[in-house]
Amino acid sequence: MERNPFYFYTSSNLVELTGEKANTLEELTTLLKRCSGSAIFFHVFQSYRERHFTTEKYHSDFAQWISVSLHEESLAERLGALDVRDFTSIRTLREVMIQIIDDYLKASRQRGERSGETPFFFCQSMSVVMPTRYIAHTLEDFRNIISEIGIRSLHYHLIEARLRLGIQTNDFSYWLRTGLGKGKLAKKIETIDIYLHAMEKIRRMILQYVQEEMRSP
Amino acid sequence: MTIRLMDYEPIVGKQTIEELYLLAERLQGKRIKMVNSTSVGGGVAEILNRLIPLLNDIGIPTQWTVIKGGEDFFEVTKTIHNALHGVKVFFTPRMKDIFLEVSRENLRYVDLEQDIIIIHDPQPIVCIEGKDRSHAQWVWRCHIDVSHPNEEVWDFLKGYVEKYDVALFSSPRFSKKLAIPQFLFFPSIDPLSDKNRELAPEFIGQVLERYHIPQDKPLVTQISRFDRLKDPVGVIQAFRMARRYVDCRLVLAGGGASDDPEGEEVLDEVRAEAGGDPDIHIVVLPPTSSLEVNALQRASTLILQKSLREGFGLTVSEAMWKKKPVIGSAVGGIPAQIIPNLTGVLVHSIEGAAYQIRYLLSHPEIAGKLGDYGHEYVKEEFLVTRTLRRYLLLFHILQHPGERIIYFDQDAPPLPMDR
Numbered sequence: 001m002e003r004n005p006f007y008f009y010t011s012s013n014l015v016e017l018t019g020e021k022a023n024t025l026e027e028l029t030t031l032l033k034r035c036s037g038s039a040i041f042f043h044v045f046q047s048y049r050e051r052h053f054t055t056e057k058y059h060s061d062f063a064q065w066i067s068v069s070l071h072e073e074s075l076a077e078r079l080g081a082l083d084v085r086d087f088t089s090i091r092t093l094r095e096v097m098i099q100i101i102d103d104y105l106k107a108s109r110q111r112g113e114r115s116g117e118t119p120f121f122f123c124q125s126m127s128v129v130m131p132t133r134y135i136a137h138t139l140e141d142f143r144n145i146i147s148e149i150g151i152r153s154l155h156y157h158l159i160e161a162r163l164r165l166g167i168q169t170n171d172f173s174y175w176l177r178t179g180l181g182k183g184k185l186a187k188k189i190e191t192i193d194i195y196l197h198a199m200e201k202i203r204r205m206i207l208q209y210v211q212e213e214m215r216s217p
Numbered sequence: 218m219t220i221r222l223m224d225y226e227p228i229v230g231k232q233t234i235e236e237l238y239l240l241a242e243r244l245q246g247k248r249i250k251m252v253n254s255t256s257v258g259g260g261v262a263e264i265l266n267r268l269i270p271l272l273n274d275i276g277i278p279t280q281w282t283v284i285k286g287g288e289d290f291f292e293v294t295k296t297i298h299n300a301l302h303g304v305k306v307f308f309t310p311r312m313k314d315i316f317l318e319v320s321r322e323n324l325r326y327v328d329l330e331q332d333i334i335i336i337h338d339p340q341p342i343v344c345i346e347g348k349d350r351s352h353a354q355w356v357w358r359c360h361i362d363v364s365h366p367n368e369e370v371w372d373f374l375k376g377y378v379e380k381y382d383v384a385l386f387s388s389p390r391f392s393k394k395l396a397i398p399q400f401l402f403f404p405s406i407d408p409l410s411d412k413n414r415e416l417a418p419e420f421i422g423q424v425l426e427r428y429h430i431p432q433d434k435p436l437v438t439q440i441s442r443f444d445r446l447k448d449p450v451g452v453i454q455a456f457r458m459a460r461r462y463v464d465c466r467l468v469l470a471g472g473g474a475s476d477d478p479e480g481e482e483v484l485d486e487v488r489a490e491a492g493g494d495p496d497i498h499i500v501v502l503p504p505t506s507s508l509e510v511n512a513l514q515r516a517s518t519l520i521l522q523k524s525l526r527e528g529f530g531l532t533v534s535e536a537m538w539k540k541k542p543v544i545g546s547a548v549g550g551i552p553a554q555i556i557p558n559l560t561g562v563l564v565h566s567i568e569g570a571a572y573q574i575r576y577l578l579s580h581p582e583i584a585g586k587l588g589d590y591g592h593e594y595v596k597e598e599f600l601v602t603r604t605l606r607r608y609l610l611l612f613h614i615l616q617h618p619g620e621r622i623i624y625f626d627q628d629a630p631p632l633p634m635d636r
Contacts, residue, residue: 012610013610014611016401017400050598126622127623130625132236148231149232
């Protein structure tokens with residue numbers, strides 16, 4: 001039995017309405033500068049979780065709004081192309097997003113004043129994180145639990161962990177590497193593009209990698 | 218028979234139920250009170266009738282108090298309700314007096330020995346005057362769109378709203394800037410109710426037969442009361458435009474209008490527009506027709522909700538839950554339910570609705586995907602179990618003021634109640 005088992009947690013959040021809304025890109029930039037880190041976290045990393053059964057063109061609410069409501073496709077593409085795995089802090093993510101919009105507006109200030117079809121409502125979230133009854137001591141336990149744990153747990157350990165730990169990995173890979181010495185498997189899970197796939201697909205990918213690891217000599 | 222949380226496990230899955238129990242575990246014994254103005258009829262009573270037994274079932278004792286008032290009181294509250302929807306009203310000093318007097322009289326008899334008191338809508342809002350003689354935390358749950366209210370009435374209510382600890386709104390569009398925290402609480406449907414539960418195909422067939430609706434062509438249906446704001450005449454026009462290209466039938470079904478003179482008028486207009494067309498079926502349903510509504514939705518190929526104005530419009534979620542592709546107007550709470558081209562389609566005109574009817578009837582595979590994703594989205598966001606989760610989260614948040622992430626560690630024992 002391993003000394004450091006993996007404790008599976010789950011996270012639920014309640015959406016707080018800030019009362020702030022943006023109608024134009026200029027207003028969006030102003031609010032992006034002063035909104036809480038929690039608001040950015042919510043709109044980039046959390047709100048899409050409720051649509052986990054599918055993958056939309058953009059996972060970030062900001063890119064989605066710029067595309068659907070403002071029809072500024074090239075800006076939406078630039079924001080949408082940000083690989084959130086590159087960011088381990090909300091501060092740098094905020095700075096980069098503002099810079100991208102500022103650069104886009106430099107070409108034409110008028111773009112910044114045009115109103116979208118619908119406003120962008122700034123929200124932020126408050127989370128409750130709790131341990132579940134699932135604890136993995138071995139790779140076999142890990143596989144069994146991954147096959148049945150809720151998607152909120154998967155999201156928490158794969159996505160929220162990155163910012164919490166401030167490192168470019170996730171809780172599963174961290175434990176597999178440091179707790180079980182399974183560096184190769186840890187790396188494979190790190191390379192999953194978490195925004196390209198629905199959460200159930202990500203579960204299947206992790207299970208497949210674990211099975212392969214268990215079969216390998 | 219009392220519904221229990223476990224009854225929902227086959228629908229929402231074991232993990233969701235386990236997570237709800239986990240959230241409830243550390244709230245055991247917390248005493249909750251819900252206060253509203255009616256125990257039957259209307260969406261609020263419907264949700265409380267299901268939510269309160271579920272809260273009690275998972276160990277959170279929850280009481281329900283219904284405030285009392287005479288005809289004059291409820292006339293005033295109706296005026297307030299209309300004013301919050303932006304209708305121009307005369308809100309006289311006498312009306313204010315009646316509202317305050319009856320509210321204060323009610324307050325004398327309300328037991329405030331609770332941990333959290335949740336007041337639903339404006340009717341009982343003045344109960345907050347009891348805050349000083351209670352240790353409870355106070356929540357105002359607003360089910361109405363207050364984004365464009367009559368300012369005089371809103372200013373009067375705002376003084377009360379901002380005495381609460383938090384406010385809950387059904388959509389970001391429905392809220393106002395306030396000095397207290399506000400949370401998003403989507404309304405929800407109950408998958409086990411008569412309106413939404415699975416039905417035997419034989420029963421669905423019987424309902425269609427009863428209303429003389431043949432099953433020979435795709436059915437396009439709008440379920441809503443006969444009200445101009447639901448644009449039933451526009452629906453017929455859209456149907457006619459679409460039928461030039463795709464053969465189909467239209468079902469317009471909704472509540473009766475016997476006690477509503479305007480409803481009768483609208484029904485006459487709808488019948489005149491239909492002009493005896495055998496492909497248009499106008500079905501007037503009595504108020505207790507949940508199973509019939511369910512059957513008509515399940516028998517449909519497409520569902521429309523082409524409202525000109527709307528509250529939250531939960532009929533959209535009802536249809537999505539039944540895996541039906543929905544064409545909805547971009548008004549009220551409909552855009553919160555329809556993610557364009559993913560969980561349904563949003564339209565802005567009669568022509569837009571006509572085009573989408575043609576398109577979706579001609580592309581059943583795309584219509585099927587919308588229906589499937591719509592079902593998943595409702596499962597995630599708009600079921601009563603999700604409302605229960607939101608309340609449990611709210612109770613934790615109220616118990617941990619100032620904490621944005623409430624973290625319970627593995628080894629930490631459940632926290633004692635704060636009060």
